[in-house]
Amino acid sequence: MRAENGHTAGAVERRDGPNCSPHGPEPSISVKVGTMLVLALRDVQSLKLKIELRGLAKSVTIQNLVCAPFLLVFILTAVESDQLWHTRSLQTFLWERLWCCSLFKVLVYFGGIVLATTLYFLYHPRRVxxxxxxxxxxxxxxxxxxxxxxxxxxxxxxxxxxxxxxxxxxxxxxxxxxxxxxxxxxxxxxxxxxxxxxxxxxxxxxxxxxxxxxxxxxxxxxxxxxxxxxxxxxxxxxxxxxxxxxxxxxxxxxxxxxxxxxxxxxxxxxxxxxxxxxxxxxxxxxxxxxxxxxxxxxxxxxxxxxxxxxxxxxxxxxxxxxxxxxxxxxxxxxxxxxxxxxxxxxxxxxxxxxxxxxxxxxxxxxxxxxxxxxxxxxxxxxxxxxxxxxxxxxxxxxxxxxxxxxxxxxxxxxxxxxxxxxxxxxxxxxxxxxxxxxxxxxxxxxxxxxxxxxxxxxxxxxxxxxxxxxxxxxxxxxxxxxxxxxxxxxxxxxxxxxxxxxxxxxxxxxxxxxxxxxxxxxxxxxxxxxxxxxxxxxxxxxxxxxxxxxxxxxxxxxxxxxx
Missing domain, CATH: 3.40.47.10 (Thiolase/Chalcone synthase)
Structure with a gap:
């Protein structure tokens, strides 16, 4: 309790000192705790999204492949939007994980299906x-x-x-x-x-x-x-x-x-x-x-x-x-x-x-x-x-x-x-x-x-x-x-x-x-x-x-x- 009180008091004292922010007083303790909770929730949501995308890549169907391009466009647009994502670290984390774990697999699967379907219709004789x-x-x-x-x-x-x-x-x-x-x-x-x-x-x-x-x-x-x-x-x-x-x-x-x-x-x-x-x-x-x-x-x-x-x-x-x-x-x-x-x-x-x-x-x-x-x-x-x-x-x-x-x-x-x-x-x-x-x-x-x-x-x-x-x-x-x-x-x-x-x-x-x-x-x-x-x-x-x-x-x- 003392350490916590001391740490808190020190923090308050630094805000009152000469090195205070030129933009005014910093947020209070409750605001900072709330911000940390929001970030944690977003991390959990991003992890959940990653797991769902990984499951999507494992259970690819024709319907998923047809919708895959639209899904990718939506995700990339959401990542780049500052209105939806306020932290650069979360955007980078989501982009790297999504690309390495799921996006690449989805693209490979989708491209393979398109190529195989094209070759089938080109070279497989039609019924007479x-x-x-x-x-x-x-x-x-x-x-x-x-x-x-x-x-x-x-x-x-x-x-x-x-x-x-x-x-x-x-x-x-x-x-x-x-x-x-x-x-x-x-x-x-x-x-x-x-x-x-x-x-x-x-x-x-x-x-x-x-x-x-x-x-x-x-x-x-x-x-x-x-x-x-x-x-x-x-x-x-x-x-x-x-x-x-x-x-x-x-x-x-x-x-x-x-x-x-x-x-x-x-x-x-x-x-x-x-x-x-x-x-x-x-x-x-x-x-x-x-x-x-x-x-x-x-x-x-x-x-x-x-x-x-x-x-x-x-x-x-x-x-x-x-x-x-x-x-x-x-x-x-x-x-x-x-x-x-x-x-x-x-x-x-x-x-x-x-x-x-x-x-x-x-x-x-x-x-x-x-x-x-x-x-x-x-x-x-x-x-x-x-x-x-x-x-x-x-x-x-x-x-x-x-x-x-x-x-x-x-x-x-x-x-x-x-x-x-x-x-x-x-x-x-x-x-x-x-x-x-x-x-x-x-x-x-x-x-x-x-x-x-x-x-x-x-x-x-x-x-x-x-x-x-x-x-x-x-x-x-x-x-x-x-x-x-x-x-x-x-x-x-x-x-x-x-x-x-x-x-x-x-x-x-x-x-x-x-x-x-x-x-x-x-x-x-x-x-x-x-x-x-x-x-x-x-x-x-x-x-x-x-x-x-x-x-x-x-x-x-x-x-x-x-x-």
Missing amino acids: YMLDFACHKPHEKNAISKQGLLNYAGSSGLLSDKSLDFMRKILERSGLGDSTYVPAAITSTPADRSMVAAREEAATNMFCSLDELFAKTGVNSKDVKILVVNSSVFCPTPSLSAMVVNRYKMRSDIKSINVSGMGCSAGLIAIDLAKDLLHGCYRNSYAIVCSQEILCRNSYCGNDRAKLVSNCLFRMGGAAVLLSNRSRDRWRAKYELMHTVRTHTGPNDKCYQCVVEEEDEEGRIGVTLSKDLMSVAGEALKINISTLGPLVLPWMEQLQFIISMVGRKVFKTNTKPYIPDFKTAFEHFCIHAGGRAVLDEVEKNLHLTEWHMEPSRMTLYRFGNTSSSSLWYELAYCEAKGRVKKGDRIWQIAFGSGFKCNSAVWRALRTIAPPALNPWDGIIDQYPVKGVSVPCELVFPLQSAASAGTSERQSVGRDLSNP
Whole structure:
């Protein structure tokens, strides 16, 4: 007490002495104690603030990082404000502690998140969605039966009896029905193979399917940034893609691509090409894929049997598909593109030459189909599924496949190669309807059921081989039957000259109700048709019956157009 009293008295005496402050008397004892308490409280508050900021840095979330810049600005402004902070020592203490303990960590975390997010969106490919697709259903005046086609071939006077008999046998076993379509230029007398007729056929296929596609989706043609058109044999100048750009007055910077010479697998090649462009630098974009084959310029009029097969199988048709990589389109998209796998067996001469467009001995151009086509297609399919399998098959199927392969390669066992059960990976199969023999080969190799093969067989029966667009008629069949449920996986398989086997895997984003605009609308209840694989009997045509051919042309659309 004495020391305290003495200290206090001394302090009072110094204030009264000659060294007193020129600004007047200093604060009293109570004022000084109050000031010390305020400083202590501020120290406690600053320590509490430091602890809170340290906890903030340890539990960083996206919301904290978004608010971090605003929080830092507020703190720094408060530190520099003389109205809020009266002591320089507290400001320095807070600044050093905040910077060393929390600010630096927050800035590093925030910068790292921003950098990682930027790199992710720059280099991670966006998802590709299919908003919708449309298939062209030709007019009933273009309908033709197998007997009608055979009669036309006989009335042309260009084919021998042996060639007509060969066509009859092919048509009887083709798996085609009596309601397929051919362009009017083929069934006219004489057949019109002019460039004008070919362009009219191309315009009909493309514009009808594109008009329906734009009507379904409500997308403006000027919003489309990528256009891929494929037609294997017909490749005019200006190109088919230029025809589409001109018709719909698309934007001047559109990436327009015309794919030709790729055979019946060109549709999936176009899908894969559009996917790569959407994954690349074209972000927030629409892409359209338009697939068809033009017949009137490519029908064969000679007696080479290998070239007559295509006359019996190919029919008129086309399809258009709208793709998008915009995230906001996911809610209205039908499917998401999961995988595309392309297989090319061109290095093998036998594979390369199994489908060739060439001239016969008389100089007539046609597409030659080799007798090795089925075996080549089977080998290409095996290579394709060996690449696709690890991407889609359950681990148990992959394990059994590896065990089988090790047994044959390492231990030299004579067991047959294990064929994975792809029914565990897919709910729906859309196999290119190239012909009954092709479908039989795929069904046997993949151990598929009649239900799985139904879309492909019914498409072949109703529309014939429409080349690259046949896959979309098959998917339309699944939708018309109401089979596609949310989460279902669809496998599209296509074969083409070269020789190529291509696959595309789609996943349904929602349950698809039977659409109103569908090539199967109004007739879907009549399918499936039983016995489509059973050969029918056709009447051998009379070559001299030109008048009979004329009457057949007039009545075919009326009498033979019903499925």
